[in-house]
Amino acid sequence: MSRPHDLLQLHQKRLxxxxxxxxxxxxxxxxxxxxxxxxxCLPGSSVARExxxxxxxxxxxxxESESPQLTVHALxxxxxxxxxxxxKLIPLARGFGFTEGPVFLKDRKGSGGMLxxxxxxxxxxxxxxxxxxxxxGAITAAxxxxxxxxxxxxxxxxxxxxxLQGHLLTAETTGRRVSITRNFGANLQSxxxxxxxxxxxxxxxxxxSPNDLVVKSDGSVWFTDPVxxxxxxxxxxxxxxxxxxxxxxxxxxxxxxxxxxxxxxxIAFGPGEKTLYIIDSGAIQGPRTYxxxxxxxxxxxxxxxxxxxxLNKRLFADVSPGFPDGMRxxxxxNVYVGTLEGIHVLNPQGKLIGKFLMAKxxxxxxxxxxxxxxxxxxxxxxxxxxxxxxxxxxxVRTMAEP
Numbered sequence: 001m002s003r004p005h006d007l008l009q010l011h012q013k014r015l016x017x018x019x020x021x022x023x024x025x026x027x028x029x030x031x032x033x034x035x036x037x038x039x040x041c042l043p044g045s046s047v048a049r050e051x052x053x054x055x056x057x058x059x060x061x062x063x064e065s066e067s068p069q070l071t072v073h074a075l076x077x078x079x080x081x082x083x084x085x086x087x088k089l090i091p092l093a094r095g096f097g098f099t100e101g102p103v104f105l106k107d108r109k110g111s112g113g114m115l116x117x118x119x120x121x122x123x124x125x126x127x128x129x130x131x132x133x134x135x136x137g138a139i140t141a142a143x144x145x146x147x148x149x150x151x152x153x154x155x156x157x158x159x160x161x162x163x164l165q166g167h168l169l170t171a172e173t174t175g176r177r178v179s180i181t182r183n184f185g186a187n188l189q190s191x192x193x194x195x196x197x198x199x200x201x202x203x204x205x206x207x208x209s210p211n212d213l214v215v216k217s218d219g220s221v222w223f224t225d226p227v228x229x230x231x232x233x234x235x236x237x238x239x240x241x242x243x244x245x246x247x248x249x250x251x252x253x254x255x256x257x258x259x260x261x262x263x264x265x266x267i268a269f270g271p272g273e274k275t276l277y278i279i280d281s282g283a284i285q286g287p288r289t290y291x292x293x294x295x296x297x298x299x300x301x302x303x304x305x306x307x308x309x310x311l312n313k314r315l316f317a318d319v320s321p322g323f324p325d326g327m328r329x330x331x332x333x334n335v336y337v338g339t340l341e342g343i344h345v346l347n348p349q350g351k352l353i354g355k356f357l358m359a360k361x362x363x364x365x366x367x368x369x370x371x372x373x374x375x376x377x378x379x380x381x382x383x384x385x386x387x388x389x390x391x392x393x394x395x396v397r398t399m400a401e402p
Contacts, residue, residue, distance in 0.1 A: 037097055039233065041123035042174060043153055051122045051152060052191060058146035060094040060382070068342075068357040079345060079354030082334070082390050089356065090139050092376075092383045093128065093147050097121025099378030100326070101160035101212075103168065104130070104368025105399035111370040114184075114399060116150065116168060117378055118157035125151040125160075125170070127188065128383070132370060139374070139385055147383070152191045155179065156233070159212030159266070159326060159364065163249075164219055166400035169198065171210035173229045174236065176200060178210050178221065178247070183402045199247050202254055205239040212266050212326060216273055218307060221247045222257065224264035224278065231286045244278060246308060257310050262295055266327040266337065266364075269303075270348075271393060276301045276310060277335060281323045296323035298337065298350075317350040326364030329393040336375070338362045343377060356386070367392025 041051035072087050074080050096119045106113035111132035118125050129145040151157075155175020163169055168181035177200035186193040198221065200207055209229025214222050223245055227238040244258035244267070258264065262282030269276055280295035297318045301310040322340025329335055333348040342358035343365055356362075360380035368374050372391040377384040 035122065037121045041121070041153070042156075042233070048123075048153065051124065052149055054095060054097070054119070054122055054124070054149075056093050056095040056126070056147050058093050058144075059141055060091050062091040062094070062359075062382070067359050071357050073355040073357055074353075075355070076347070076351070076353035078334075078347060082330070082345070082388055083354070083386070084389055087386055087388075088139065089384055089386045092144055092385055094382040096126070096381045096383075098363070098380055099383060100158050100363050101125075101170070102364055102366040102368075102376045102378050102383070103160040103162055104366055104374075104376060104396060105162055105166055105168070106368075106370055106396050108398055108401070113368065113370070113396070115144075115366075115368060115376055115383075116160060117147075117383060118154065118160060118170070120156055120158060120173070123153045123156050123174075124149060124191070125154045125157050125187075130369065130374075133387070137387070139387055144385075148188075149191045150187045151193070151195075153194075156229075158210070161213050161215055162397045163215050163221070164217075164397070166397045168195075169213055169215070169221065170195065171213050171223060173209040173211075174233050176207045176209060176229065176236070178207075178213060178223055182400060184399060185402055198249065199254060202240060202243075202245065202256075208238045208240055208242065209233075209236070211264070214267050214269060216269065216307065219249060220307075221249065222267060222269075222276070223247070224267050226263040226265065226281075228263065255308070257308075258301070258313075260313075261299070266298075266325055268327050268329055268335070269393075270300075270329060271331075271333045273307070274303055276303055277316060277327065277329075279324045279327065279337070281325065283323045290322070292320075296320060298324055298327070298335070298346075315350075317346055317352070319344060322361070325362075328365055328367055330367070330388075330390045331393050332390060333393070334390075336365055338364050338378075342379070343375075358384070367394070368396060370396070372396045 101118040115128045126147040127150040128147040155172030179195040180198040181195040226242045230238045261280040265281040266279040282295040298316040300316040302312040325338040327337040343356040358379040362379040
């Protein structure tokens, strides 16, 4: 009877003979080249065009082993009113680098529309056709179509919104501007066309790296401009402090409305546009850093009677773990904010009432669908949707025609 040691030596010798004789097939070929990312996707890089080759999986299977066990976490009965007892969080697509800036625009006719999301890591914007709910009012596999590359390069597009006319406004990190897409048809045919600038300077100096933006009912554009671009994509020297701006497209006038935040980030108006919420994500400095003693909070401000300045800065909520990023409000004034662990939902008093716990960091979200009751979530490499029993505060805008 052979001893265990002898058996081990025998198996090792047989394996060596098989390898040397070539009778055992071993996959020694190099893996397929990975799609470039980060600085390699910027104009001037010899491999930048390869960043368009990203493979996105539509309607992906998302194993439960990769998701939190309790995905929808109600901390207050008010959250149950929003999500119901049996909410269904649906994965729409997967394979992006890092999703940001979701915005939904509806079609002029029918119940469909288009969702636009940015992929910062691959310097791209994607579009996804939304067909709507089924006859029973549910999200099904027929509710959407596979994402398509809309624009590349994109100026490392970050947050997005639409103006009152249904044009796409994009905050560009390395573009150092807010761009405006008026002709959707051009980019739906090719990712090449670049959008013109809406605004790119203040007092003759280049913007730092616009991060997020919102449009007021008077047409003015309010946006945050931290110095993240100079930290993430050197050399991109900051010429201005980290400001929050109000820009009036009609008069081409721009003013600083908030100069005191360390890293202004997400921004959204409250009901009646009487309150403006602004995130300070100063806890994040350079890539992959976190300073817990620096700001990771949401501030609230009163909007002046003339609608042009801010008053009465106050703390709305500290957000953790991680830091708050993009945010939206529903019709009742609840604040939905992207965080390290998913989406946090806070009531108008700043109390955390519930969470959508995601497998990965979740930066941003938006309301959409023909009834404005679908919450679209950008969570790192994936896009999700959930139908809610509430609507977004900002009405869904109709996509502009060229």
